Amino acid sequence: MYSLLRHTGSILWKRRPIQLTFFVTRKCNARCPFCFYLYSAGKPEKRTEELSLNEIQKISLSMGKLLWVAFSGGEIYLRKDLVEISRVFFDQNKPSIMLYPTNGLLPELIRDKTKQILRNCNKSVIVVKLSVDGLNGTHDSLRNTPGGFAKVMETYRLLGRLLDKYPNFELGINTLFCSANQDKMDEIIDFVKDLEDIKTHTISMVRGNLLDPHYKEVDYRKYDHAIDRLEDNLKNKTSNIYRFRGARLKAAQDILQRRMIHQTLVAQKRLIPCYAGKLNLVLTESGEVYPCEILATSLGNIRDHDYDMKRIIRSKRSRPIIQSILDGRCYCTHECYYITNILFNPRLYPALAKKYCRLVSAHPGRVAVSPFRPKNKPLLAHNQNRLFKPLTAVLQSFKLLISRTFFNIYKGLE
Numbered sequence: 001m002y003s004l005l006r007h008t009g010s011i012l013w014k015r016r017p018i019q020l021t022f023f024v025t026r027k028c029n030a031r032c033p034f035c036f037y038l039y040s041a042g043k044p045e046k047r048t049e050e051l052s053l054n055e056i057q058k059i060s061l062s063m064g065k066l067l068w069v070a071f072s073g074g075e076i077y078l079r080k081d082l083v084e085i086s087r088v089f090f091d092q093n094k095p096s097i098m099l100y101p102t103n104g105l106l107p108e109l110i111r112d113k114t115k116q117i118l119r120n121c122n123k124s125v126i127v128v129k130l131s132v133d134g135l136n137g138t139h140d141s142l143r144n145t146p147g148g149f150a151k152v153m154e155t156y157r158l159l160g161r162l163l164d165k166y167p168n169f170e171l172g173i174n175t176l177f178c179s180a181n182q183d184k185m186d187e188i189i190d191f192v193k194d195l196e197d198i199k200t201h202t203i204s205m206v207r208g209n210l211l212d213p214h215y216k217e218v219d220y221r222k223y224d225h226a227i228d229r230l231e232d233n234l235k236n237k238t239s240n241i242y243r244f245r246g247a248r249l250k251a252a253q254d255i256l257q258r259r260m261i262h263q264t265l266v267a268q269k270r271l272i273p274c275y276a277g278k279l280n281l282v283l284t285e286s287g288e289v290y291p292c293e294i295l296a297t298s299l300g301n302i303r304d305h306d307y308d309m310k311r312i313i314r315s316k317r318s319r320p321i322i323q324s325i326l327d328g329r330c331y332c333t334h335e336c337y338y339i340t341n342i343l344f345n346p347r348l349y350p351a352l353a354k355k356y357c358r359l360v361s362a363h364p365g366r367v368a369v370s371p372f373r374p375k376n377k378p379l380l381a382h383n384q385n386r387l388f389k390p391l392t393a394v395l396q397s398f399k400l401l402i403s404r405t406f407f408n409i410y411k412g413l414e
């Protein structure tokens, strides 16, 4: 499996992007009113033709090793060559994680393509996230998709059967938090925690420019209540966590991230540095490159830069945009960026370690079934004093992290 630790050098040097969000298509079989892509759908774009596989190959080749590729859309499974695109990134960028969010409306197609991706990309963790924004009719009316909830559940059943066969597979649910479902969060959280095959339940705060901005009129106290519930479920072990090595660190980061998002909403300003444009990039289906999904200022079109991401990042146009992000001139609550903004910011490690310790003590000696860790090797030895277990686990992780960082420094000096 492609180790997550290959990217520890980026904790010190944020020299090149290690995360790419790629909007593979604008096509969608739903019309969710809170979709920010719907807002921009009516706007004229210089070019609308989707990047071809050949073009994607060249772009991927210019990016080097990646930690994480997140596909987005539109409905990503409507892109006919999604399997081939995944293969390109797997072969050329060796991402540790590839993320596939889907509205789940095409059960068989999603199952078949996911199966092929799992087979082809067996050294990456493949995460499929199904959207569930309410139960039954609430989900359907929120997303304007009659019968949609039943289809998502069918997709869940079909994908759940792949978990045993493919240890690199992770299945999760994401719920958009907006004004229309903020009072339904308790029932959604209770429902999802009882779905045995769901390894993670995340909540995304509604974001971007919407056709109907009233969806953004959320009550922050209700968000706070929902994230409390998710944290409690993790601590009292009533909800699952991912199976891959480092999953508890990811769960701890999720908890910290949600707290910081809440604080950001209350403060209405950026509270931590953002590495968008440095560690993260967004590529649209027509080749526009952005530092993140929120800022509307494009760094340029990759077709005008010989399909070379390095050229775009170093261009005259990009430098002031990336500098303004470093200067803290914007803020948002977008979860994807909090992941890198937390994991690659050493100043947040004490807070992260605290959340991690609490989780480790809640899940002591849990044996991972993922090939990231040998089957019969628990994270902690059972004969260790219970008091020292969390501390030992954190020290082990940090020891590994520090030794890897020094290795990267040494390599950089060579």
Ligand code: SF4
Pocket: 270, 274, 275, 276, 291, 292, 293, 294, 295, 325, 330, 331, 332, 333, 334, 337
């Ligand atoms: S803070 Fe948000 S809007 Fe600003 S660059 Fe980072 S991700 Fe984009």
